Amino acid sequence: MRTVVCVKQVPDSTIVKFDVRTNTLENVHYIMDPIDEISISEAIKIREKNGGEVISITLGPPRAEKVLRSCLKMGVDQAIHLCDEAFDNIDAHSTSSILARQTARLQYDLILCGNQSMDEGNGFVGAGIAEYLNLPLVTAVTRIDVFTDTNTAVVHRRLKGGDREIVETPLPAVFTIDSVLTNPIYPQLRTILTGLRKAITRIDAQSLGVDVRCLEPTLALLNISQPKPRLKKTATIDSSLSPAERMKLIISGGVQQKSSKAIEKLPSAAAADIIQFLIDNGIISKER
């Protein structure tokens, strides 16, 4: 069983901040996307059970090599770094076409991607690879069972509210891993040390045979800015608000405001208010 895992280096989004003064991201600390770490763990578990190999691939600038080193320390057999200045600032379609092109040069039974990356969160690359390689795709996977005798896999797919759909698919296939699948591995010291010594293969656009002029972008990034909520279509200023609150609403451009209703009533009246609030917001309905 040969599993290819796509891994991505991302700024740790739990600490990154957008600085309005400098108009840039501050506190950028690069890590391996936690979702990809889960995929690697899963791939290694599959190898433990079925034998075979785990290959990790990343597309990114020279600094991204660090995530491949982490993969090797986790026990990955091979690490491939797709690295070329021409790959800077390409869109998700191009990213997946290049990853697919490299994958096609390998032998593989299974391709794992994250369901959604930590930085961009497009949830696209897995689908893109499946499309380029014309493979079956299952998204939001929370469990994988591989059957080498029939060359199939049975996976669980995450649905709303904890429900699962169980899907059978022939291999090779692409699975995108959901973050609820947390099953970390703890590599032994020997694995870590071996991983430190292993070579990382670096491949540029030319040797991959990618003509970067042919990468047609579908999206252009205009800018990155401070997060701003959706504008409310009808910015009606509620006359029951205090002047200060009305000012706040105007300054925020009528942005979707928390209604921030506060109630202090006897328990029965308070409970009735909560229930009405839940009905108004479609959480519960009167009929059942």
Added chain:
Amino acid sequence: MAMAEGERTVSQKTDYPRPQQKNDGMGVWFFVEHKDNKVDEDCLKLAAEGRNLADKLGGETTAVIIGNQVECLAEHLGPYGTDRALVVEGPHLEAYTSEGYVDVLAQLVGSESPSIILLGATTVGNDLAPRLAARLKAPLVAHYIEIEVDKERKLTARRAIHGGNAQATVVPLKKPLIATIDTQLLSGQKAKVPRNTHIVGARVRIDPKTSATKVIDYLRADPCAVCVSEAEIVIGVGKGLGCVENLDAVEELARVLGASIGGSRRATDEHWITDERRIGLTGKTISPRLYLICGISGAFHHTLSIKDAKLKVVVNKDAHAPIARMADLLVVGDMQEIIPELTKQLREMHKPTA
């Protein structure tokens, strides 16, 4: 269902007219999710958003309805200004399958040139949208916050990146723009001018080979037992619970609401709830539709992980607890009194009326 040359014909209808040229390329499509022969409530919001965008673009809105005997659903969309419904029917389209549905959608798009295709950022939408984008080599904007249309009818879309710490503004360079949105962001206002939604039965071909994956089973979760990070409704308890005996009342409410119980570190430290149910920096991150927060003060270690909860209802004795600032509804009072009362009233509400 007739099988000819390895192809199946979906829908018995043959009247699939070529698109009228007048609004060609300015249309806004939206994908209709439905269940038990009812349009999903959230989808009506999508219809309204589609109308809103189409008005700015000067185009029509088209609902795409795929399923078995679903034509009747179109009538609910008129009040939201939907001009047209493209309906694809067939018994094998009864349940959503990603390969089947993406095939149908891609063919529908292939024959016209919509400007935008909207999908809800739901289990289905999140599965379908990237596939459709990949198939059509079209731009995808996942979880958009807003799509803006300028005077020249050029589109830009805003979306959160880096876990909500920044936002990107992007410009689609191709058509159609495939976009998903969390429908909770939408207000779902009815159109000023309701439409008589014109129904078009569409014919598409499905290659049976395309369905490589097969759904073999479905596991239904118990909403009270499910992990807090997956639950749709979460009740959080903190130090304000007071003692473990008081948990009984919370559990009762959880059963009535179909909620999963989680809590603050104080609640786990006291062993009122198990560690897997801790919410916060050293626990789980949650994104339920409703988070009912009882007796939790709102330390940032906790609130960090509840940002994605759509609706936050706070019950706290202290109107000035930090958590109050995050509340959509703040109820100042004693949780020990309010929780049983809530349970009682919910039970009465759902009692079969004699």
